[in-house]
Amino acid sequence: MSNGILVFIEHRQGAINKVSYEAVAAAQELGAGTGQEVTAVVLGADATFANEVTGFKLAGVLSAENPKLADYTPDAYADAFEQVVKQRDPAFVIFPHTYLVRDFAPKLAARFGKGLVSDCIRMKAEGGGVVFTRRLFQGKMDADVTARGEGTVFATFQSGAYRGDQAERGEGAQVESVQVEVGEVRMQPEAPFQEVKAAVDLTKTEIIVAIGRGIKSQENIALAQKLAELLGGDIAASRPICDAGWLPIDRQIGSSGQTVAPKLYIALGISGAIQHLVGMKNAGTIVAVNKDPEAPIFDIADYGIVGDLFEVVPTLTEEIQKLKG
């Protein structure tokens, strides 16, 4: 019977992606709840990155190696990981829900006749079974999901669902290197690059006024801009605004943009899709203005106003002006 837990450690552009440590914390909790050991899995040309995770409390670190794993491709990663899963027959494989994992893990799971329980935000192990919770409808609903049937369960956890600094440290796990076979790789990657050096570094800003679809037109951005200036802050946006070209991409907050944690974050007309929330949920004080009382942004807001931002923002600007004298 399938037994044990594997946790995938991701590295990219020459460094371990720290979200992997959150996956370690998730796997350790699952291990405690189901009485199973956790082994880390690192894919690469050699054991360089495997050697970096031996400090966690793990049964071991499995370094699956092949020269074709030097640069990430979904074909090579799926081939390599498939052999690891076949050899170990784990009960669970846990991944961080990153873009890289999204690219190859569904392919891997499909080879075992499965999908992933993807983008989970929490889980509960009870009575031998595990209930995973994931978000539906861009964060508007939660769903409790169980896996059924034989074999391995593949699950990914959303960034921020667990804390990397709470992954348990250990005595020094052993690295086991195994050579894996990789078949034909049908895509050739070129070197990753950044489009433009981000001209605006929003990670250092203390106050952010962010706009979403609710701003309705490019002309209306001036309204939010004025508020941001008054507060000595910066303007930012959710993805649709940058896609429309109303603000440059270096103003985008979220999984494909910047991740920020300012003292104050004012979200105007942003519904709060997961991809946006992961970029700003660690802000100190969060204000949300939205017409829809069910908008997910209110789940993480300290202050909320249900209403029209075109009524709220001018009054707010005026009142703050008064307070600032």
Next chain:
Amino acid sequence: MKIVVLMKQVPNKDAVLRVRGDGKWVEEGDLSFEVNESDGYALEEALRLKEKKGGGEVVVVTLGPQRAKSVIKDALARGADRAVHVVTEEFGQAGPFAAAKVLAEAVRGESPDLVLAGLQSDDHGYGQTGVIAAELLGLPHATIVIEVDWSGEQLRVKRELESGWYQWYTMQTPALLTIQSGISQIRYATLKGIMAAKKKEIREVQPAVAPGESEFQTVERVYLPLKQKQTQFLGDGDAKKGAAQLAEKLRNEARVI
């Protein structure tokens, strides 16, 4: 050159969702539906590739109940050449593997040169159906694609990585790509297009496998998210009053301004 586009119908983005009586899904009776956002961009990309190549065929494949016809008709009006509708009233909650399996069977007979899909659905948000379908069809894939260059013999795609990084891949074809939202401006259907669509073929087929048979994850319960923070709602429906209270609270309670 033949391009297949996988398109799904999902509840309207602004829809107010209520949990269904059995607690396992949302009440669909009073919802309005629309095309899944990124699938719309996948179609647009297919149409542009066909135009650049100066010929070929764009075939829409949709899995869903009869109401999903509105997505198909709209795609035909925008310029798709024909459609295959895998009709089922029961696949609403299908997991990614089951949905991908049915779609892969519908695509297989088409032998396309390229398959495009949105990167994830706005309802379930699994983000896997395209990738699993590629595996089942034996095709190489690339996800979160924001630019497709097929001007030469080779297919080159630009992928979005995280935190502002990008990467180009050269792909063997046939291939499957999942397309990111917002990569182009989606065209409107013209009156001429709408008229022409009426003559285009929509072939109805039955799913090759029954829902549930090949799925391993079950939605046990759907509910409104537990609040992570105690939100203070201000103004009580009066936006201006709320704004005044907010200014005061930001100053004196949160002390952030």
